[in-house]
Amino acid sequence: MASSSSSSPSRSPAHAFKYDVFLSFRGEDTRNTFTSHLHAALVRKKIKTYIDYELVRGEEIAPALLEAIEESQLSVVILSKDYASSTWCLDELAHILECKERHGQIVIPIFYRIDPSHVRHQRESYAAAFVQHEERFKNKVLKWRVALTKASKLAGFDSRNIGLESELVEFVVEDIVMKFSRECSSDLKGLVGIESRIQQLESLLCIDVEDVRVRTVGIWGMGGVGKTTLAGVVFNRLSSQFEASYFLADVRERSDKTRLYDLRNELFSNLLKDESLRIGTPSIGSTFIKKRLSRAKVLVVLDDVNDDSQLETLVGDQVQFGPGSRIIITTRDMHQLKVMQQLHKGADHDVVIYKATELNHEEALQLFHLNDSEEIRCGAEYTELGRMVVHYAAGIPLALKIWGSLFRRCKSTQERESFLKKLKRFPEKKLQNVYRISYDALGENEREIFLYIACFHKGEDVYRAKEQLDACGLFAEIGINILIDMSLISIKDKGWTEKTRYLWMHDLIQEMGWAIEREQHPAKPGKRSRLCTPDDICHVLEKNKGTERVQSISLNLSQITKLNLTPQAFKKTCNLKFLKLYGEDRSGHYYYPWKDCNVHFNLHDLEYLPDSLIYISWPLYTLKYLPSTFSAENLTELSMPGSQLQRLWDEGQKPRNLKRIDLSHSEQLVEVPDLSMSVNIERINLEGCGGLVEVPSYFENLHKLTSLHVSGCTNLSVLSDMPCNMVSLKLGKTAIEHLPSSIWSHEKLVRLNLDGCEGIKNLPDSIWKLYSLTYLVLSGTSIEELPSSIEGLSGLKYLELQGCKRFVSLPSCICKLKSLKTISLFGCSGFKNFPDMLEPMEHLENLNLGGTKFKELPCLIENVVGRKELVLPGCRSFETVPKSILPPSSVILWSPMSRLKLRNCTMVEEIPDCIFSLNRLSELDVGGTMIRSLPSTINQAPRLRGLVLKDCKRLESLPKLPYLLDWLDASDCKRLKTVSGLTTALTEGLDRRVPSVLHIFYNCVSLNENARRNIMDYAHLRNKATDAHLRNKATANHPELRYEVRCSGNEIPKWVSNQMEGCSIDITLPLRWSEDANFLGLAFCVVVDFHKTIHAGCGGESIFKTENGESHTYQFSNFASCGIQGDGDNSDHLVAWYDSLRKVRSTPYTNATRVSFQFYAGGSSFDRNARRMCLVKLKVKRCGVGFVYAEGPDRDAVRVQHVEATGSENSVASLETMFRKLSLN
Incomplete structure (x- = not known):
């Protein structure tokens, strides 16, 4: 069989077809044989086929036949021995090929028992036929000959290569079905993004002739997301591959209006082609009907299913379809698909679920x-x-x-x-109706929960939301699960622990919930149950318009500037359960501000808060007390960070249901609130409450308390005994000198934070009793050593001792902590010796010894098997990279190491060659060392992505670098003269290049001209080659290409063709620039005077201008934004970057003919007089813009200039050739 693909013009989307296939054949040759078999096979596949049964034909082709050809999507031309003897057939063929040219009609030739070359060159019987035609039809002969020649060159089928006619029929039909399936993608006008979803769904359907199992795929998702559309497209694509198929639409709606039996009769009668079929009982009854269904390979779509009975009646366990059958169900309710799984559990029937997703x-x-x-x-x-x-x-x-x-x-x-x-x-009514269907199907419990989530609990922690809803008398666990199944809500995970999962709801569904609330009293918000819009809330609270119907208030503080509350603001809201004031960041995520809120609270007194309150969140509360009449008996959570509270309430309160309290950063608070009756309290957060001096003794009796956070309570010096269920104890930056002895026996304690507690001088030997301890933070304490009993902390993973100035040594038993992942001794200036690692530490990944005084790593350091990161910055006594960690002796043991940091190890003068054999090394920082060069073996580091050489004052040259390197910081290398092999590295590593690269040569004042040229030309070559490679890969979603380079100098490269003094430039865009496939983007280069700034960057904006005077602005604010760090000499520097213009290759920018660019630069430096950082505006002295093309023609002087650096001439030439090929392939 020949290839089944043939090129053709694109079909007009508006062209409608009456027939799928037109058959062109000579009746006397094949009507009763091959053609009749082919026609029957096409009909069985439900392919609408036109066949002319006229036995006697005249010399002129009938107009009706020409019209049938034009109204067919595909033509099959059966070229038999005497096909050319029929002028009628020849006219058909000529007209078919005209339709192919005009409308893109698909044409499949079948060479039936004839050599294709006889057709192409009109030989043998075709030659004899044309001898007769030459005499009678001289004006048509040429057209017919051309038609036959064209037809013979199309991909088709040669019957002589296929044994049986039945096989030929099967191959032809299969090819037609495949072509129609591919053609479906061209009929998807307006169905944006559906192609990938079709592939995903068809993959789940497992369409395979050898698959005899029945398979159901449920398309589940919220209303309006495109479930029915997707099911319909896939049904149309695949239905011809089944013996029978039927799309049963609107099952939910029609089930309400007709009996389900009628829908079942409709489905079965269409599948069995039996209009008389009628079943009026719940049971199918007829064994014969069951047998007929079990023999049929069918494709069925049940659209919009919402009830168990629908599935039981239409495709339940009584209905057995034939092997290989496929069922597609669309539904908003996951429960229905679970029912389907249960109905066919254990049977030869698979049920899988596809979640319909929103468009990106x-x-x-x-x-x-x-x-x-x-x-x-x-x-x-x-x-x-x-x-x-x-x-x-x-x-x-x-x-x-x-x-x-x-x-x-x-x-x-x-x-x-x-x-x-x-x-x-006022949301669009049509959309509201779509989502209202799901809401109306809910029970009373689920409706209440839905409205609470829409108006209050969206974005809240799932666990806490369930608690609060249960406290309202609702059944949250089952209700939330039902809402998830109904596609009305979802649960998102922040990725850390199960406790950080939160409730989420699509904005459109949330608005439907708001609309339902408004329906209660459209003009009187005070008479609604739940208030969540700022205007309504401000009106109710400021005008004292609340009523007993109000149950929740959720106010977004970022949407208002002031709130004027009267003392009686909550007087009438006596049934209020939830009160939340919150902020919202730019990405729409909730946060609870205690510092950065700009709302002015005009509140001088508050006489009343409802006793019904279950939850209060009120950051920046401006009063000193809560109302004296308020009873906290129903309260489960109180959050008032940043408040002005001095005392929360009097001793008479009995907040028995309180589980969480957050008064963090309430700096006026003079005592811990009376929580002695809060027997259910779980979390207490008093961080930053500087007025507190002690923790009450009754805390020991709060047996459900698991977390206490008092870090930053700088006057807190007394900590009482804690309950034995404590999990987290954060005491950082307090005045505590000793912990109660009972603390060291808490078997459930997971996290102990003593960061900055300078009064802590030692740890007791009983620390081994903290069996569950995972995080131990001792940074900034005064301890000198750890007790040997620490080896009993078998679960310890993180040990932090940063900045412990008096800390001298680790115990030798440290290697017995087998779970340990991180040890940080950064800044332990008294630490000199690391104990020998006598046993393997398989899980230790990060070892930070920066700022210590030790000279070498301990013996047997290779026993740290799992380590990924070795951090030694500022170890000024450290002399060399220890041989014990270097390959080949320990290459297997140390293969996990990915980061090695030796920053400011000023005694290190040489990097060993073999270090680059560490096959997972991705980041190497040797900045501030005394190295003069890097070993040439660096280009063999297979995964090295980051190289920091900053402030290597003796470094003179760079060798050929690894091709994957995307971060290079060689700033302040003042002796650096030569940079070699950049273009060679690019040539070798193009296939694995990453799209984001930054090379910094800031303040490298000794760079020679060849080095500068090599650096800048590499920038240009990389831009072109990488973008061409990405385009060749045809990855529409590939990341935005980024390349930035900073280099001392003041000469913009010549390949940046448009240059101008100053910070602005105006250029003319090439004709049809946005449509040119070879146009890759723009390269920018500026010369900036950096003035010793310690952090600087460049950016700009462009204004695209059209001929009719319109202008459109495009910001370049993100480019070259990574700072230049470290004091440098006053000098000019080049900053170059690239933009593929992907974001502006669409309207309104594409009509622009000119574009002007304005560049700017800025930085920050330390003002010694003011003793603070200040902003500095930097001068852009010169700027340039160059057009970057994928091919080699010299357009606007963008070709790469001669490069004189070592090896660069051949590299540039080969690279030009390479990316030219990439862009053409």
């Missing part, structure tokens, strides 16, 4: 602007406001379609801005 941002933008006219797209404000709408839709296709249509109707900027505001206040 790029797909959403494309869909939103799909039907925009060119004129509309050119407006900058239109694009910006459109982006805001797209962000609001959060990837829901239905919302994007509806809002996109409405947005296009707006005639002015004012209308569009008004439309955006209206969306948030």
Whole structure:
């Protein structure tokens, strides 16, 4: 069989087809044989086929036949021995090929018992036929000959190479089905992002002729996400591969209006092609119907299922479809798919679930602007406001379609801005109706929980939310699970522990919840149950308009500037259960501000808080006390960080249900609140409460207390005994000198933090009793040594002793801590000797000995088997890299090591060659050492990504560097003269290059001209080669290409063709620049005077201008933004970077003909007089912009200039050739 692919023009999306296939054949040759078999096979596959049964034909082809050809998507031409003798057939063929040229019709030739060369060159029987045609049809002969020649060159089938006609029929039908499947992708106009989802769904369906199992795939997701659309597209693509198929639409809606039996009859009658089929009982009953269904390989789609009975009736255990059958179910309710799994548990029937996901941002933008006219797209404000709408839709296709249509109707900027505001206040009714269906299907318990989450608990910790909802008399565990199954909420994980999982809800669903709340009293928010919009809340609280119906108030402080509360603000809200004031960062995540809140609270007194309150979160509370009438008996959580509280409440309070209290950074607090009756308290946070001097003794009786955080309570000197269930105890920066003896017996204590407790001088021998201790933080204490009994802490993972000036040594038994992952002795200036590692420490990954005084690592250091990071910065006595860690003797043992940091080890003068044999070494920092050169073996380091040479004052040259290196900091290497082999490294490593690279040669004042040229030309070559490589890989989602280089000097390279003195430049864009596939982007280069700044960067903005006077601004603020660190000489420096312009290769920028660039530079330096950092504006002396192309033609002088550095001429030539090939392949 020949290849089944043939090139053809793209079909017009608007072209409609009446037939799938047109059969062209000579009746006398094949009508009753091959053609009849092929036609029957196509019909069985549900492929609509046109076949002309006229036995007698005239000389002129009938108009109806020409029309049938034009209305067919594909033509099969059966070229038999006497095909050319029929002028009718030849006219058909000529017209078929015309349709191929005009509409992209697919054409498949079948050479039936004839040599294709006879057709191509009109030999044998074809030659004889044309002898007769030459006499009668001279004006048509040439057209017919051309048609036959063209047809013979198309990919098709030669029957002589296929044994049986039945096999030939099977191959042809299979090829047609495959072509139609591929063609479906061209019929997906308007279905943005669906191709990848089709692939995922078809992969789950496992369409395989050898697969005899029945398989169900459930498409589960929220309303409007595109479940039905996806199911429909896949159904259309695959239905021809099954003996029978049926798409049963709107099951939920139709189940309400008709009996389920009628839907079952509709499904079965279509699958069995039996219109008389009627089953009126719950049981199928008829054994014959069951047998017929069990023999049929079917494809069934059940759309919008929402009830168990629907599945039991339509595809339950009584319904057995034939081997290889596939069922697709779309639903919003995960429970239905679990029911399906249960119905077929143990049977030869698989059930899998596919979660329908929202569109990503790029797909959403494309869909939103799909039907925009060119004129509309050119407006900058239109694009910006459109982006805001797209962000609001959060990837829901239905919302994007509806809002996109409405947005296009707006005639002015004012209308569009008004439309955006209206969306948030009055959501589109069509969308609300979609989500209301799911809400209406909920029970009373689930509806209440849904509204609480929509109006209050979205973003809250799951565990705590369940507690609070249970306290309201609801059944949170089962209710939340049902809401998840119904696609109304989800649970997100922050990735650390199970306790950090939080409730989440799509904004559109949340708005539906808000709308339901508004329906209670549209004009009187004080009579609603849950308040969550700032305007409504401010109105109710400031005007004292609350009522007993209000149960929750959730106020986003970032959306208001002031709040004027009267003393009676909460007087009428006597049933209020939840009160939350919170902040929201730019990414939409919640936080509870205690420092950076700009809201002015005009509150001089508060007479009343409802006793019904379960939860209070009120950061920056401005009063000294809570209302004296307030009873905290129902309170489960109180959070008032940054408050002005002096005393929380009187001793008469009985907050028995209180589980968590957070009064952190309440600096006026003079005593710990009376919590003696809080027998259920679990967490107490009093961090930063500098007025506290002691922890009450009754804390010992709070048996459920697991976490106490009093770090930063600088006057706290007395800590009482703690309950035995303590898990976390944070006492950092307190005045505590001794811990109660009972603390050292707490078997459940996991975290003990004594950071900055200078009064702590030793640890007791009984520390071994802390069996569960995982984190031990002793940084900044006055301890001199650890007790040998520490070896009993078998679960200890993190030991931090940073800045312990008096700490002298670790006990020799440290190697017995087998779980230890991190030891940090950074800044332990008295630490001189590391104990010998007598036993393997398989899990120790990070060892930080920076700032210590030891000269060498201990013997048997290779026993630290698992270590990934060795940090030795500032070890000025450290003389050499220990041989014990170097390959080959320990290459296997030390292979996990990925980071080696020797910063400021001023005695180190040489890096051993063999260190680069560490096969996982990814980062090497030897900055501030006395090395003069790097060994040439560095280019053999297979994974080295970061190399820091900063302030290596004796370094004179760089060898050929590894090709994966993406971070190189050689700043302040004032003797560095030569830089070799950059372009060679790029040539060798292109296939594995990373897209983000920064090379810094700041203040390298001795660099020669060849070195500077080599550095800058490498920048240009890398930009071109990497982008060409990425484009060749056809990865639309590849990361944005970034290359930045900083280098001392003041001469912009010649390949940056457009140059100008000063900080701005105006250039003309190439004609149709955005459509040129070879145009990779722009290279920028500026000369900046850096003035000894210790941190500096560059950026800029561009203004794209069209011929009609419009302008559109594009910021370059992120480029070259990584700082230049370390004092340097006053000198000019080159900063170069690249931008692929991916973000501006769409409207409104594409119509621009000119673009102006404004560059800026800034930094920070230390003001010795003011003793603080201050901002410095730096001067951009010269700037340049160059066009970067993938191919070699000299456009605007962008070709690479001659490079004189070692080995660079051949490298540049080979690289030019290489990326030219990449861009063409």
